[in-house]
Amino acid sequence: MTETLVPGIGGAVITAGVRVVDHPAWPELKAAVEEIRPWQSADGSIDFEAEGSHIREAAPVVVQRVIEGIEALSPLLPHGAAYHRALIGDLRKWADGGFGVPDFLDSLLAFAPAAERADGLQHLVVFPMYTQNGNPDRNLEAVVLKMVWPEWLSELERTRYDNPLFLGITFEDFTPGYDTHSAVLFPETIAVREAPERFTWGGIFCDREAARYRKVTEAAVDILGIELPEDIARMVEDQERCEKAFVLWDMVHDRTHSHGDLPFDPFMIKQRQPFWMYGLEELRCDLTAFKEAVKLESEGNEHGRDVQYAVLFDRMFRFPVSGDRNRNYDGLGGQLLFAYLHKHDVVRWTDNKLKIDWMRAPQVTNQLCAEIEDLYRAGIDRPKLVHWFKAYDLVAEYLAPHPGSKWAKGPDALDLTQPPRKLVDDVLPDEFPLSMFYEALAKKLKGVIASTKGITAGNAAERESAARVAA
Structure with missing residues (x-):
């Protein structure tokens, strides 16, 4: 790695081109952020009456340590200088304002990682934020990440899957908000006074996704007695290969939200809808990535087959049994994929083993994708409530609804004088319960999934080694 002397924010001159987490300023900055986090309320503010008067005196001192850490590390990251300057300004503004609800809009607008996507490029990220599937509070967090942008991925994005906002990233180190199941860095999670007109980036940690996938898949394969093809077994054993599969899957998935025959709001952010609509949208995006992976494999792309089985195994083995059963739309999508493949005899639970027809799996999975695409295409000619019922019918053809469901009984069971958004209240938290197969699998995988936190x-190898020692 080439080393260059560059000036820092505070005037210091140090060597660029080394790992941020190896610099002595990183553990100092991290410790300062971790000292602040317990003082914060859910909205990110600090309630000094609740925390005690000594915290009022301590908080500005600790924030100054955060600022000094950023100043010391910024020379390692000359591409982030504008962001670091704005970040220091927002930290000082937060402290000078008495540590009320934080507003880091200025630094958010200055942070533009998608403008320079280069493989191995590091970023130091400090924001008050919640972490999706992690910490729901807007605590101060510090994360050092590295970009995953190899030439083969850049070429696919440039020529085939245009996605200028997408970031493939890996963890270098993080504060406790990311010692969770969260695998994304999204701008909408950051505390700001008002949302920007548009977001300019979104990041997904492919190293966490790959490590979690490998651990859960290995356990599921063992529990279910699956006989993996040799090449897929090698893939599951290979962290780097899995990371490549996930970064390609994520890039295609992410762009699919705005491609194809869509509802007026493809992300459905502004619409209150039954959770199976969100489940179908996320599954559509995953199955589109699967479909594209089949094409890539047929063209000789070495990552195409890996993406297919990353989608299949993560969707079938992890999604349905992760999280709670309160309108779990990702879990629903996984249940639907498994049930569809089972009905079409691609997967079969027999003799206490799960058998998979590896030859037919791509064709039948693409059939499900086509059924969802047909639902979307026809939806443009339907009233919203009719479209919701058609989507319900698609899911209910393969998954048994809860016996107490009003929606399962049809329109006559609902008060249709109410607007559609009010009828969402009649959706049960677990509208499509787990099958007996998944209830049993959930019990066996519960501990494995919990162990993938953080x-x-x-650290995956370290955990495995510690587990062997403990055993």
Whole structure:
């Protein structure tokens, strides 16, 4: 790696081109952020009456340590200088304002990682934020990440899957908000006074996704007695290969939200809808990535087959049994995929083993994708409520609804004088319960999934070694 002397924000001159987490300023900054986090309320503010008067005196001192850490590390990251300056300004504004609800809009607008996507490029990220599937509070967090943007991926994005906002990233180190199941870095999670007109980036940690996938898949394969083809077994054992599969899957999935025959709001953010609509949208995006992976494999792309089985195994083995059963739309999508493949005899639970027809799996999975695409295409000619019922019918053809469901009984069971958004209240939290197969699998995988909290490529091996020692 080439080393260059560059000036820092505070005037210091140090060597650029080394790992941020190896610099002595990183553990100092991280410790300061971790000292602040317990003082914060859910909205990110600090309630000094609740925390005690000594915290009022301590908080500005600790924030100054955060600022000094940023100043010391910024020379390692000359591409982030504008963001670091704005970040220091927002930290000082937060402290000078008495540590009320934080507003880091200025630094958010200055942070533009998608403008320079280069493989191995590091970023130091500090924001008050919640972490999706992690910490729901807007605590101050510090994360050092590295970009995943190899030439083959850049070429696919440039020529085939245009997605200028997408970031493939890996963890270098993080504060406790990311010692969770969260695998994304999204701008909408950051505390700001008002949302920007548009977001310019979104990041997904492919190292966490790959490490979690490998651990859960290995356990599921063992529990279910699946006989993996040799090449897929090698893939599951290979962290780097899985990361490549996930970064390609994520890039295609992400762009699919705005491609194809869509509802007027493809992300459905502004619409209150039954959770199976969100489940179908996320599954559509995953199955589109699967369909594209089949094409890539047929063209000789070495990552195409890996993406297919990353989608299949993560969707079938992890999604249905992760999280709670309160309108779990990702879980629903996984249940639907498994049930569809089972009905079409691609997967079969027999003799206490799960058998998979590897030859027919791509064709039948693409059939499900086509059924969802047909639903979307026809939806443009339907009233909203009719479209919701058609989507319900698609799901209910393969998954048994809860016996107490009003929606399962049809329109006559609902008060149709109410607007559609009010009828969402009649959706049960677990409208499509787990099958007996998944209830049993959930019990066996519960501990494995819990153990993936905070997992990365770096600490997965350490955890496995510790588990062997403990055993």
